[in-house]
């Protein structure tokens with residue numbers, strides 16, 4: 001049985017730690033520098049049914065990377081490279097699973113760890129940090145993993161314990177396609193809700209109909225250029241369904257902007273802009289500039 005080391009003890013990381021741990025999977029948390037010298041308490045998970053459960057995990061720091069057998073990376077996208085670079089003694093056989101939103105980091109990760117199995121993932125679970133070591137699982141979702149290099153093809157078996165713990169996990173040979181599908185949704189909902197200071201569901205109000213139509217068309221165009229075959233009509237139906245299902249939520253970008261934090265705009269809209277080529281994407285560009293100007297450092 002492998003120990004899951006979760007690097008990124010925030011909302012998603014702690015919820016995953018809780019879900020894995022309550023299924024008997026060994027879990028350690030690879031902590032950021034600010035935790036050094038502090039007592040490591042148990043974390044408290046509030047489950048979907050509202051139960052409070054104490055979760056015991058082993059704390060680790062970067063210099064203990066030699067002990068890591070399976071690494072789940074759940075930092076924000078812009079923290080991934082810095083966090084991984086500190087793991088100088090990570091064994092070459094240790095699979096690295098990247099679960100952040102947004103894209104564009106993979107080449108750098110693969111160059112840093114040319115021998116490790118590197119897996120990319122997408123997850124639609126919802127997680128909220130309610131306090132120090134207190135996290136709430138806010139929504140059950142799907143989790144897909146897939147190979148980002150050849151070595152990762154031998155790691156498909158990791159989805160089994162994940163599926164038992166999370167309720168669903170699957171292996172996809174087209175993980176890049178799944179990441180693109182998720183990124184397309186995030187590239188519409190996140191910057192628009194953050195820029196206009198609204199909940200996801202408010203995007204369906206008539207005042208946003210025109211911008212939603214134009215932005216979804218721009219995003220769809222870039223996705224088609226990247227090989228996505230979904231029609232514009234289907235993409236809009238999928239988008240609408242995510243907006244309806246998450247109507248009362250504030251998007252992650254809204255929350256980051258609201259709290260003066262840095263956002264993942266570079267890895268979401270920035271990724272699209274970098275791949276748009278000559279395609280016209282004026283609304284994407286305008287939102288990108290707006291969020292970049294207003295976000296924290």
Ligand SMILES: NC(=O)C1=CN([C@@H]2O[C@H](COP(=O)(O)OP(=O)(O)OC[C@H]3O[C@@H](n4cnc5c(N)ncnc54)[C@H](OP(=O)(O)O)[C@@H]3O)[C@@H](O)[C@H]2O)C=CC1
Nearest residue numbers: 008009010011012031032075076077079083100101126127
């Ligand atoms: N929240 C959600 O519902 C979902 C989020 N996601 C995606 O998952 C990713 C994580 O999101 P979320 O959990 O909300 O983010 P959080 O900011 O809550 O968590 C990120 C964690 O990473 C830690 N971290 C940063 N740098 C390092 C480092 N060098 N070493 C170790 N730990 C480090 C941070 O530590 P510190 O506290 O010290 O800063 C923080 O605890 C994002 O890409 C997000 O978009 C995906 C699906 C759902």
Ligand SMILES: CC(C)(CO)C(=O)C(=O)O
Nearest residue numbers: 189246249250251252253
């Ligand atoms: C799907 C969506 C937009 C839900 O809020 C999300 O993934 C996010 O907020 O980052």
